[in-house]
Amino acid sequence: MPSATDLLSAALAALVHDDELAGRFSEALASTLPWVAFLPEDDRRAFAEEAAATLRASASIGKYSAFATLIEDWRNAAEIWADPALARSLATSIDVPVDLPVDDR
Template structure:
């Protein structure tokens, strides 16, 4: 369970909050003012368990996308979790599934997921383009003349 506490209140009685969280197994979310990011406190054991689960799942997904039949089913099923994937062409769906699995595995190996979040956002933006057939068509059309010229060609 998650318990949200204002940072100022946590500072005033941090021992009590930590004791309560240790007893209940809660994760503490510390809210800050002025749009500053929240902090999440949890026990080291819980963080280690989550990392172990992520390592396992990312390895399993990497194995799935290496098997052609499983990769096909996995990429098709992604639509139920990420509905925007439906706008991607079939080949792009498979490419997204493979790239996401491999990126997740790499991120899990270092414990930082920024690259994974960026990958998901990039593919979501690609799906958004595919959702507008006119835009997708215009962006897929070859450019007859370059929009700009290299500096040394001028």
Template sequence: MSRFIQNYNQHLTEAERTDDVLVLQQRAGRPAWVLETEGRVRATAEATEFLSAALVALVHDEALVDRFAAAFAGSLPWVAFLPEADQLVFVAEAADTLRACASIGRYTEFASLVDDWRNTAEIWSDPALAASLSADIIDPLNEPVNATD
């Protein structure tokens, strides 16, 4: 970061010439900053919108959704722990959420969705844990608990 500040014009000129992305590292655990040209950001946004629209079309095509879900499980191995029906739900939700995120240029909701599904797959990977969490609840939830019991 300090080298960039000292010679920012030189760094920006070189990055413009090469179409490189500048990553500015900070000290003391502070987050890095990423600088790129507006043209590069717009191109990435357009490509992401196109790809997300294509994914949505794939996952909503009854003839392709099973094959797509299987291929997707290959790129995210933890998806294989999900029950087959949940794999299809995950793939559809991921594509729909990605498309919505691409339309506004913010992907935090997509990352959150993937994390939630990864956590679900982790539960399914432990058969004892999955069984205990899937079991019926014996005590009714709609009755208040007596504080004296």
């Protein structure tokens, strides 16, 4: 028999694929997780979809560490968007490869 978390996560997964409901859901997320407001609108939608899918997968195995990691990753992205200078600097191309040892530059 499915648990309440299984049913809830399945409902959320269906909800995020309905354009009107997904918009309302991402707004609700912003009221629960205020940092969501810093994400661009497309990212808010992507976050809602990923959160619902990851919650559903996590509920299916009873382990929620992947869900916690997803929330933390999106929170970190929101922190970047909250600082326009940082967001701009991270969006620019890198002229010098960063994967070379300092001695090889």
